[in-house]
Amino acid sequence: MNAQPRTGKSASAVGRANKTRAGWAMSSPALAAILLFFVLPAIASLFLSFTDFDIYALADIENLRLVGLANYQRLLENPLFWKAMTNTLLLVAFGTPFIVTLSLFAAMLVNSRWLKWRPVWRVALFAPYVTTLVATAVVWRYLLHTRYGLLNYLLSFFGVPPIDWLGSPTASLPAILLFVGWKTFGYNMIIFLAALQTVPRELDEAARIDGANWLTRLRHVTLPAIGPTLLLVSVLTVAAMFQLFAEPYVMTQGGPAQSTVTILYFMYEEGFKWWNLGSGAAVAFLLFLCIMAVTLVQLRFAKRSGAI
Amino acid sequence: MAGLSIENARKSFGATEVLKGVSIDIADGEFTVIVGPSGCGKSTLLRAVAGLEELTSGRVVIGGRDVTDLAPSERGIAMVFQSYALYPHLTVYENMAFGLKIAKADKAAVDEAVRRAATTLSIETLLDRKPGALSGGQRQRVAIGRAIVRQPQIFLFDEPLSNLDADLRVRMRYEFAELHRKLGTTTLYVTHDQVEAMTLADRIVVLRDGRIEQVGTPRELYERPANIFVAQFLGTPRMNIAAATADGAGKAILPDGRNIVLPALTVPLADGTPLSIGIRPEDIAIGDAAVDLPFTIRFIERLGGLATLHLDGGNGDDLVTCQLRDDGSFDEGDAVAASFPANRLHLFDADGQALGKARE
Numbered sequence: 275m276n277a278q279p280r281t282g283k284s285a286s287a288v289g290r291a292n293k294t295r296a297g298w299a300m301s302s303p304a305l306a307a308i309l310l311f312f313v314l315p316a317i318a319s320l321f322l323s324f325t326d327f328d329i330y331a332l333a334d335i336e337n338l339r340l341v342g343l344a345n346y347q348r349l350l351e352n353p354l355f356w357k358a359m360t361n362t363l364l365l366v367a368f369g370t371p372f373i374v375t376l377s378l379f380a381a382m383l384v385n386s387r388w389l390k391w392r393p394v395w396r397v398a399l400f401a402p403y404v405t406t407l408v409a410t411a412v413v414w415r416y417l418l419h420t421r422y423g424l425l426n427y428l429l430s431f432f433g434v435p436p437i438d439w440l441g442s443p444t445a446s447l448p449a450i451l452l453f454v455g456w457k458t459f460g461y462n463m464i465i466f467l468a469a470l471q472t473v474p475r476e477l478d479e480a481a482r483i484d485g486a487n488w489l490t491r492l493r494h495v496t497l498p499a500i501g502p503t504l505l506l507v508s509v510l511t512v513a514a515m516f517q518l519f520a521e522p523y524v525m526t527q528g529g530p531a532q533s534t535v536t537i538l539y540f541m542y543e544e545g546f547k548w549w550n551l552g553s554g555a556a557v558a559f560l561l562f563l564c565i566m567a568v569t570l571v572q573l574r575f576a577k578r579s580g581a582i
Numbered sequence: 583m584a585g586l587s588i589e590n591a592r593k594s595f596g597a598t599e600v601l602k603g604v605s606i607d608i609a610d611g612e613f614t615v616i617v618g619p620s621g622c623g624k625s626t627l628l629r630a631v632a633g634l635e636e637l638t639s640g641r642v643v644i645g646g647r648d649v650t651d652l653a654p655s656e657r658g659i660a661m662v663f664q665s666y667a668l669y670p671h672l673t674v675y676e677n678m679a680f681g682l683k684i685a686k687a688d689k690a691a692v693d694e695a696v697r698r699a700a701t702t703l704s705i706e707t708l709l710d711r712k713p714g715a716l717s718g719g720q721r722q723r724v725a726i727g728r729a730i731v732r733q734p735q736i737f738l739f740d741e742p743l744s745n746l747d748a749d750l751r752v753r754m755r756y757e758f759a760e761l762h763r764k765l766g767t768t769t770l771y772v773t774h775d776q777v778e779a780m781t782l783a784d785r786i787v788v789l790r791d792g793r794i795e796q797v798g799t800p801r802e803l804y805e806r807p808a809n810i811f812v813a814q815f816l817g818t819p820r821m822n823i824a825a826a827t828a829d830g831a832g833k834a835i836l837p838d839g840r841n842i843v844l845p846a847l848t849v850p851l852a853d854g855t856p857l858s859i860g861i862r863p864e865d866i867a868i869g870d871a872a873v874d875l876p877f878t879i880r881f882i883e884r885l886g887g888l889a890t891l892h893l894d895g896g897n898g899d900d901l902v903t904c905q906l907r908d909d910g911s912f913d914e915g916d917a918v919a920a921s922f923p924a925n926r927l928h929l930f931d932a933d934g935q936a937l938g939k940a941r942e
Contacts, residue, residue, distance in 0.1 A: 474665055474667065476663040476664075476665050476667035477667050477669065479632075479654075479661075479663070480661070480663060480668075480669075480728075481669075481680070482633075482653070482654045483632060483633075483634075483654045483655060483659065483660065483681075484655065484680050484684055484728075484732075485655030485684045485685055486655075486680075486684050490684060494669065494680070498669070498670070498671040499670070499671075580671060
């Protein structure tokens with residue numbers, strides 16, 4: 275190898291340089307978009323979070339002052355921030371498994387061979403995701419109505435007394451979660467469906483011949499086969515749960531007794547109701563850190579369990 | 583071990599009937615190959631035996647026990663799939679032990695069964711690897727290992743060699759034969775490859791459009807095909823078939839007026855009876871121009887030791903294929919004379935069914 279002629283070496287060096295240039299040329303549009311729409315805003319909001327940027331600063335930038343970590347300190351001392359954080363973490367902790375499981379089972383249902391009219395089912399189950407949030411929220415307010423709601427009517431068959439879903443501080447978060455689950459599982463279902471369709475049918479059949487029942491096949495065949503997709507959907511759902519805003523905004527306006535104030539809802543109020551944009555930016559940055567931390571934990575867990 | 587009976591198996595998918603009443607009896611320890619063109623229902627039949635496909639009507643009996651309504655795992659079968667169907671996240675050892683583990687077998691017994699099967703298949707060194715790190719042939723062996731570990735009464739193979747390259751296919755064919763000799767387990771093997779069928783089978787079942795065309799030993803099927811389909815399905819290059827008319831005096835008249843001497847038949851053909859004459863390419867002899875039919879060599883496929891000549895009778899009919907040792911004495915465009923020995927001719931009636939030849 276060392277005896278290669280000089281000309282050959284320089285030719286290969288030129289080739290490498292060309293390849294490098296081509297690589298940069300092809301990836302630069304995407305990199306530029308990421309820089310412009312993700313990195314710069316993130317840095318800007320990090321910078322904002324160290325200022326007292328408010329409505330006065332909007333009028334005259336001279337009014338902008340650097341306040342160091344004061345925004346963060348004030349946030350950490352604010353009980354409503356902690357209330358919002360607790361609510362959000364509850365949504366993440368219960369909502370993620372709920373939605374992922376719901377979507378997975380829906381995907382398995384519409385993927386099963388014995389189901390008739392599969393395309394109709396697929397459309398029906400995906401429809402909530404593409405319907406307008408505000409319109410469906412109105413319908414859900416009826417479904418969750420204490421006296422006339424379908425949910426309480428169904429529960430009455432099991433002897434459950436009427437629940438004031440949206441008016442009670444304990445029931446409001448589960449009610450929001452139900453609504454969010456119904457609204458979003460269709461999207462995850464489609465992702466799962468795509469993954470399930472790549473699992474060879476023979477694997478399932480081999481397991482059937484080996485005597486595996488449905489649950490064993492799910493655990494040992496289906497889930498390992500769709501491991502990376504499971505991770506993807508979990509990460510997306512965690513991020514979506516952390517950023518829940520519209521549902522509590524239209525259903526409960528954060529109430530009752532701030533029981534449905536989420537971190538993003540809190541950020542919205544800080545930033546656009548009270549015009550403490552610096553403080554809002556600090557919330558956003560903390561939220562970013564939270565999502566990143568949980569995602570890293572998920573990645574590590576997935577690596578350890580061999581999903582990726 | 584046990585025998586296998588399939589009784590009047592029918593299977594429909596919607597309006598399409600895939601199996602139209604198939605009955606097969608397979609003796610204990612027999613190696614039976616189901617062969618047929620794609621879409622003939624052979625895989626469906628195998629899957630019905632495995633319990634992966636429910637029959638519309640009919641029965642599957644294994645070892646005298648009606649298993650038609652039993653789950654796949656309760657039938658005493660093991661199946662090797664075309665795609666191997668190894669669990670990708672499990673090691674070779676875990677793949678092979680999977681069935682026994684689910685059956686909650688004793689750990690030591692599982693270990694012994696897996697290691698014994700691994701030794702039989704010479705894959706002891708692969709036990710810690712995952713399927714992704716194995717070659718096609720190794721995966722195939724692991725799939726067989728997984729089947730052996732279950733100690734089934736019946737082995738089912740669904741086109742197990744289709745994903746392998748030609749060299750490996752030949753080798754695995756030999757290994758299948760060896761394995762069957764060693765284990766003696768009743769085997770049902772599905773393939774579309776007639777070479778696999780001819781080389782592996784004790785008995786071959788030829789399936790077409792969901793019906794059995796013929797059942798018999800490879801030799802029987804080759805020597806005495808029941809109809810034109812079987813005659814042409816087995817053998818490469820395939821059998822030459824020409825339409826002719828009997829002259830009532832032991833000869834057949836070809837459409838161009840030439841005639842061929844026929845073998846003696848159990849029931850002689852009346853003058854004017856339409857028939858088809860078949861002859862295998864290796865049975866045609868190139869010989870004496872004075873007595874034989876004249877042809878021109880249109881095209882030669884030289885395979886090294888053998889050559890396939892495509893002969894043109896100059897009458898617009900299909901080319902006649904002839905296979906013989908290639909001694910280099912033929913060239914494309916040469917005029918040759920070909921003879922069709924009467925005792926090597928196969929005769930079929932107007933429906934394509936074989937006509938019985940009188941014993942010689």
